[in-house]
Amino acid sequence: MRRRIPAGLLDAGLAALASFAVGLYAAWVWQDDLGTLGVYALFMAAFGLATAVGSQAIFIPAEKATLELATPERVALLPRTIRRGLPLAIAAGAVMLAPSLIARAQGTEWAAIAPLVLTAGAASIVSPVQDHARRVLHLAGISWSAAFVSIVQVSVAVVTVATLHALSLDPAWIPFGALATANVTSLTAAILMARRRRAAVGPADPDRLAAATAMLGYGSLLRSGRWLAPTGIMSTGNNLVVAAIVSSLVGQEALGFAEAARTIGQPILVLAFGLRSVLGPQSMEAAKQRSRPDARRVASMFYKLTLILGVAYLAVAGFAWPFNPFAHIVERAYTIGGLVATAIVANALNGLAFPGRLELIGGDRERSLFTSEVIANAAQLVVAAAVALAAGSSTRSGAFAVAIAFAALGAARLPLYRMHLDSLYRPAAAAEVPAT
Numbered sequence: 001m002r003r004r005i006p007a008g009l010l011d012a013g014l015a016a017l018a019s020f021a022v023g024l025y026a027a028w029v030w031q032d033d034l035g036t037l038g039v040y041a042l043f044m045a046a047f048g049l050a051t052a053v054g055s056q057a058i059f060i061p062a063e064k065a066t067l068e069l070a071t072p073e074r075v076a077l078l079p080r081t082i083r084r085g086l087p088l089a090i091a092a093g094a095v096m097l098a099p100s101l102i103a104r105a106q107g108t109e110w111a112a113i114a115p116l117v118l119t120a121g122a123a124s125i126v127s128p129v130q131d132h133a134r135r136v137l138h139l140a141g142i143s144w145s146a147a148f149v150s151i152v153q154v155s156v157a158v159v160t161v162a163t164l165h166a167l168s169l170d171p172a173w174i175p176f177g178a179l180a181t182a183n184v185t186s187l188t189a190a191i192l193m194a195r196r197r198r199a200a201v202g203p204a205d206p207d208r209l210a211a212a213t214a215m216l217g218y219g220s221l222l223r224s225g226r227w228l229a230p231t232g233i234m235s236t237g238n239n240l241v242v243a244a245i246v247s248s249l250v251g252q253e254a255l256g257f258a259e260a261a262r263t264i265g266q267p268i269l270v271l272a273f274g275l276r277s278v279l280g281p282q283s284m285e286a287a288k289q290r291s292r293p294d295a296r297r298v299a300s301m302f303y304k305l306t307l308i309l310g311v312a313y314l315a316v317a318g319f320a321w322p323f324n325p326f327a328h329i330v331e332r333a334y335t336i337g338g339l340v341a342t343a344i345v346a347n348a349l350n351g352l353a354f355p356g357r358l359e360l361i362g363g364d365r366e367r368s369l370f371t372s373e374v375i376a377n378a379a380q381l382v383v384a385a386a387v388a389l390a391a392g393s394s395t396r397s398g399a400f401a402v403a404i405a406f407a408a409l410g411a412a413r414l415p416l417y418r419m420h421l422d423s424l425y426r427p428a429a430a431a432e433v434p435a436t
Contacts, residue, residue, distance in 0.1 A: 007143035007278070011134065014150035016270030018157040018182055022175040023263040024329065025161050029171045031332040034256030038247055039108055040175070041259035042099035043116045045240040047176070049233065050096065050124035051131075054089035056232030059132040061224040064361065065215035066139050067285065073204035074140040075194040080216055081136070082129055089128050093121040102244050106252065112172060119176035126183040133190035137197075139281055145193040153186035227366035231373045235409075238377045242384040242405050249388040250398030257399035260333035264326050265343030265403070268313045272306050272351025276358065283355050284362030292425040299355035310348035318344050336396050342403040349410025356417030363424045372416035380409040 023044070030037040062081040066074040100113045130153070137146040160178035165171070214220065247255045279298050286294035318341035320327040320334035327334050334340060360369040384405035391398035 007147045011138075011143060011147040011150045011274055014147065014154045015131075015134070015274070016267045018150070018154040019179065019270065020263070020267055021154065021158050022161060022179050023266065024326075025165070025178075026171075026175045027260045027263045027330045027333060029165075029174075030256070031260065031330055034253040034332070035108075036112070036172075036256075037259055038252030038255035039099070039103045039112070040116065041255050041262075042102055042240065042243050042247065043096065043120045043176070044259070045236075045243045046095050046099040047120050047124050047127075049098075049236040049240055050092040050121075051089075051128040052232035052236040053092035053095070053128075053229065054085045055128040055131065057225040057229035058085035058088055058221055059128060059135075060228055060361070061221040062216060063132070063135055063139060064224060064284065065212050065220070066136065067281070067288070068212035068215065069204055069208050071139070071141045072197070072201040073208070075136060075142075075197045075201075076204045076209065077212060077216070078133060078136050078191070078194045080213070081132065084216060084218070084221065085132065086129060089125050093125050096121045096124065098240065102247070106247065115170060115172035116176065119173055119180060123176045123180035123183065126180060126187060130183045130187040130190065133187055133194065135280075137190060137193060138278060140194075140197060142193070142197055143278055145197065146190075149186045149190045149193065152189045153182045156185045157182035224361070224364075224366050227370045228361070231366075231370045234373055234377050238380050238409075239406075241381060242402055245381075245384050246388050246398060246401045249385075250391050250393070250401070251395060254391070254395045254398035255402070257332065257336055257339065257395065258402040260330055261336075261339040261343040261399070261403060264317055264330065264333050264340045265347050267317075268306075268310050268344055269347035269351050271309055272302075272348075272354055275302050275305055275351075276354045280354070280358045283358040287359035287362035287421075287424065288364075290363070290425060295355075295359050295421075295425070299359075302355045303352060306348060306351050310344065310351070314341060314344045314348075336399050339399055339403065342400060342407065346403045346407035346410060349407055350413070351410075353410055353413040353417060356414065356421055359421055359424070360417060363421075365420055365424055368420035368423075369417075372413065372420060376409050376412035376416055379412045380405045383408040 026040050027037065030040065059081065062077070062084060066077050066081075069076065096117050100117050103113055104110065130149075134146040134149055137143065137149065157178050160181045161174055164174045164178065243255055243258075246258060279302050282298045283295060283302075286292075286298060317324055317326050319337075320331075326340075357369060360366065360372075384401050387401035387404050388398055391401065
């Protein structure tokens with residue numbers, strides 16, 4: 001497992017760099033037009049919501065089903081799982097109508113909105129499929145292949161952004177357009193990697209394959225997905241609601257500052273996603289076996305690495321100082337002192353919640369996960385509204401609403417998940433006590 005962690009971090013780091021590159025371009029090109037950057041923030045929040053639908057309802061339950069197979073055999077299910085999740089991913093693209101209506105109600109012209117609707121819609125369809133393919137490669141024990149897929153992704157994203165900008169294309173077409181292009185290209189690479197692995201390991205064990213395939217029916221997937229989907233929709237949808245709250249109560253300029261800071265703070269959360277890709281299967285398997293010691297061992301490694309990376313990134317990117325490259329690229333992100341640092345801390349808190357989330361999924365406690373998310377997301381909305389109302393018309397104060405509310409979400413998740421995990425492991429712990 002330790003040998004795969006560098007691959008997982010590289011994979012996540014490069015995948016983060018792809019998203020970060022397009023977000024950084026948006027923050028750079030619109031840093032003198034914070035209203036437009038605020039509209040982009042609405043679409044980015046809706047993008048997260050759209051990608052969560054297919055991932056939570058179909059793809060993550062399908063990944064759970066692959067655990068029935070031996071590790072090298074798990075790629076055998078990738079074509080079937082993609083076919084299962086793609087229709088829902090396409091349907092979820094309709095979510096992009098929501099930010100367009102919010103932006104239009106606030107006076108943004110349709111001509112400025114249309115490129116974002118089309119490109120963000122395309123990116124929201126292919127992105128969850130590509131993420132799923134990479135996670136399956138991790139599940140199959142070929143994390144370095146997943147890292148190669150991310151190399152393709154970031155390379156195409158950067159080249160596409162540079163090329164389209166050099167061609168003087170309207171910037172509204174570029175961020176999500178580059179992301180969609182990069183995801184399509186890298187998804188193709190992931191499928192080819194899976195085929196090569198499948199040919200190398202040969203046919204999967206028939207009995208195991210039959211058991212795993214039986215779990216890929218929509219009925220079986222939705223037994224888990226019926227709780228995970230509303231959980232994911234609620235969590236990512238909350239980000240859109242928070243953006244709408246800040247935009248409506250404080251203004252699009254405050255949301256623009258918040259989006260610039262969120263973009264700078266994003267890498268630490270996506271690096272946590274990389275750790276999740278490598279360590280997540282072990283967390284799920286430990287919970288499935290009700291082995292608290294194994295779960296704690298994995299979670300401890302996750303916490304230590306996330307905290308180390310978070311503190312290091314905070315030191316480099318949290319504040320405007322001469323050796324912070326982002327302070328020179330997106331100066332407006334650092335106009336409001338402490339805003340970027342708050343965004344980084346908020347992302348780290350939510351990253352720390354990943355092990356508990358995966359243990360609840362592996363332990364068939366998706367309903368407990370859902371109830372935890374209801375409470376945590378309610379806290380996020382209350383905090384966002386409170387900060388925005390307290391800020392009034394102050395752009396500087398209102399810009400903190402997004403990051404502080406996201407930090408409240410992470411801080412609430414940690415004890416809520418732990419409460420349900422105590423219940424999950426308690427029967428096993430009681431059974432291990434010898435009779436007297």
